[in-house]
Amino acid sequence: MQHVKANDELSLPAALDVSAVSHFYGRKQVLSEISFSIVPGRFTVLLGLNGAGKTTLFSLISHLFATRHGTIRIFGHDVSREPGEALRRLGIVFQSRTLDLDLSVYQNLSYHASLHGIGQREALARIGALLAQIGMSDRLHDKARSLSGGQMRRIEIARALLHRPPLLLLDEATVGLDIQSRAEILATIRKLVFTDGISVFWATHLIDEVEEGDHVVILHKGQVLADGKVDDVVRSCGANSIRGAFATLTGVASVTGGGGPL
Numbered sequence: 001m002q003h004v005k006a007n008d009e010l011s012l013p014a015a016l017d018v019s020a021v022s023h024f025y026g027r028k029q030v031l032s033e034i035s036f037s038i039v040p041g042r043f044t045v046l047l048g049l050n051g052a053g054k055t056t057l058f059s060l061i062s063h064l065f066a067t068r069h070g071t072i073r074i075f076g077h078d079v080s081r082e083p084g085e086a087l088r089r090l091g092i093v094f095q096s097r098t099l100d101l102d103l104s105v106y107q108n109l110s111y112h113a114s115l116h117g118i119g120q121r122e123a124l125a126r127i128g129a130l131l132a133q134i135g136m137s138d139r140l141h142d143k144a145r146s147l148s149g150g151q152m153r154r155i156e157i158a159r160a161l162l163h164r165p166p167l168l169l170l171d172e173a174t175v176g177l178d179i180q181s182r183a184e185i186l187a188t189i190r191k192l193v194f195t196d197g198i199s200v201f202w203a204t205h206l207i208d209e210v211e212e213g214d215h216v217v218i219l220h221k222g223q224v225l226a227d228g229k230v231d232d233v234v235r236s237c238g239a240n241s242i243r244g245a246f247a248t249l250t251g252v253a254s255v256t257g258g259g260g261p262l
């Protein structure tokens with residue numbers, strides 16, 4: 001495995017630390033002793049083809065599945081042993097749509113706030129600020145059903161941020177969106193990292209969502225083949241681009257450009 005770590009990051013606590021994690025569905029092993037960690041305040045891409053194991057890994061991190069092999073820590077808190085401490089530091093946007101379509105934007109968000117013990121007045125203030133941040137202040141009382149796919153995604157992102165988690169996970173957040181909505185969502189999230197110092201773990205199979213300054217974890221057939229800064233991973237593979245590095249590491253060379261699949 002290519003593991004590349006910069007010197008200035010060695011002393012910082014990890015936003016997410018995954019250590020020797022395996023997962024089985026019945027007898028089928030889909031994650032094989034994977035280990036990596038995420039530097040706080042960075043945009044880290046979990047890059048892998050469909051079926052690589054990204055959603056399974058997210059299900060373990062978010063404690064939907066119990067971790068039976070290995071350890072997952074969020075800012076030092078073990079997800080299995082201290083789920084409360086770990087999960088209140090985590091926000092997550094799942095691949096499938098999760099808004100209640102018959103409720104308004106406000107109702108969807110305030111319900112989530114109350115689950116996190118946030119009082120009504122505080123919730124309203126946070127919802128107002130987040131909607132302004134994602135450019136949707138005028139949709140507060142609209143039914144979720146009336147929103148476009150990209151707008152629903154942005155509301156799901158706002159909901160994931162309501163309890164102010166320092167770590168945000170997004171699983172294929174741009175799937176099914178048009179090019180403009182994809183670009184807007186990515187820009188919104190990258191801005192959050194820059195302005196609020198949030199750590200983002202962005203799962204995708206789209207290689208053009210990776211930028212030069214990002215960190216990347218390459219997951220292939222349930223194994224982590226590389227992790228580190230994109231330019232370090234590219235260099236250590238002797239490649240010219242992340243596309244070339246991915247092809248070298250995985251042997252999957254059939255790639256297309258312009259936002260297509262890997």
Ligand SMILES: Nc1ncnc2c1ncn2[C@@H]1O[C@H](COP(=O)(O)OP(=O)(O)OP(=O)(O)O)[C@@H](O)[C@H]1O
Pocket residue numbers: 025028030048049050051052053054055056057172205
């Ligand atoms: N409930 C399940 N039972 C059995 N096998 C499963 C189950 N869920 C996922 N798998 C298998 O586990 C492997 C990893 O799937 P997973 O959904 O985690 O990958 P992924 O990288 O998220 O892919 P995608 O982007 O297509 O969702 C695949 O081979 C998949 O078929």
